[in-house]
Structure formats: structure tokens, C-alpha cells
Amino acid sequence: xxxxxxxxxxxxxxxxxxxxxxxxxxxxxxxxxxGLDGCLFVYPNLEWEAFAAKLKELPMTKRDTRSxxxxxxxxxxxxxxxxxxxxxxxxxxxxxxxxxxxxxLIGISNRIEIWSKDKWEEEAAFDDxxxxxxxxxxxxxxx
Numbered sequence: 001x002x003x004x005x006x007x008x009x010x011x012x013x014x015x016x017x018x019x020x021x022x023x024x025x026x027x028x029x030x031x032x033x034x035g036l037d038g039c040l041f042v043y044p045n046l047e048w049e050a051f052a053a054k055l056k057e058l059p060m061t062k063r064d065t066r067s068x069x070x071x072x073x074x075x076x077x078x079x080x081x082x083x084x085x086x087x088x089x090x091x092x093x094x095x096x097x098x099x100x101x102x103x104x105l106i107g108i109s110n111r112i113e114i115w116s117k118d119k120w121e122e123e124a125a126f127d128d129x130x131x132x133x134x135x136x137x138x139x140x141x142x143x
Contacts, residue, residue: 005105014089023081033073042114097119
């Protein structure tokens with residue numbers, strides 16, 4: 001399970017150090033794709049294969065399904081760790097998430113999210129968490 005928050009930087013060549021705590025669960029190669037809310041999603045290969053299998057089962061006759069599948073699959077890239085524990089983020093993914101220098105990696109159970117630091121600070125204010133917690137209780141998630 002991925003959890004925690006780590007601050008890192010993307011270098012001028014687009015390389016990013018993956019925190020050591022995440023590397024063991026990710027393996028040497030894994031998938032990075034566009035994520036929701038303007039971040040990137042990082043999946044270990046087994047999690048990515050499970051996600052892709054779910055996408056494959058969706059009804060392609062529905063416009064929303066086609067858009068949803070295109071969004072995640074068209075942006076996906078297989079990446080490999082180098083000897084220094086870095087990955088090379090493709091330019092289209094860096095541009096999508098606005099990753100220029102300072103980034104935040106957060107563990108979200110079965111995946112990692114990569115955020116620009118500025119965008120994460122906006123997103124992570126959690127000003128409405130009390131209201132969200134009430135709605136989660138309606139879904140059976142109690143604290």
C-alpha cells in the first residue's frame with residue numbers, strides 16, 4: 001500500500017527521483033498516466049493491468065466511456081527506474097500536470113499521484129473535509 005507525502009524536484013531533463021519507500025512496491029518498471037484533478041497517476045504493472053482490464057469491459061458504445069478510456073490510455077507511458085532511482089517523465093505528461101521543478105508525490109493506496117507543488121498546496125487545503133466526511137458516511141465510510 002502506498003501512503004505518505006514526499007517533496008522532490010524534476011530536473012531540467014525531466015527526471016524525477018522516486019522515493020525509496022515507493023520503489024520496492026513499484027518494481028523497476030511501471031506505468032505513469034494522466035490523472036484526475038491535474039496530477040499524474042503512477043501504477044505498479046499489476047495494478048495497471050487490473051485497471052486496464054476494467055476499462056476494457058466498459059461499453060464502448062457510450063461516449064463518456066470512450067472519452068474516459070482515451071484519457072487514461074492515450075497518456076500512459078511505461079517508465080523504468082535508472083540506477084539513481086529516477087524516472088524520465090515524458091514531456092506530454094509533465095506538460096499535462098504542469099510539472100516544472102518542485103513536485104509532491106503522495107501515496108494513495110494502490111497508486112501514487114505526482115503533483116506540481118503549487119497545485120498540490122491548493123488541492124490539499126481540505127477546507128471542505130467535514131462536509132466530505134459526512135458524504136462518505138452515506139457511502140458506509142465511518143471514522
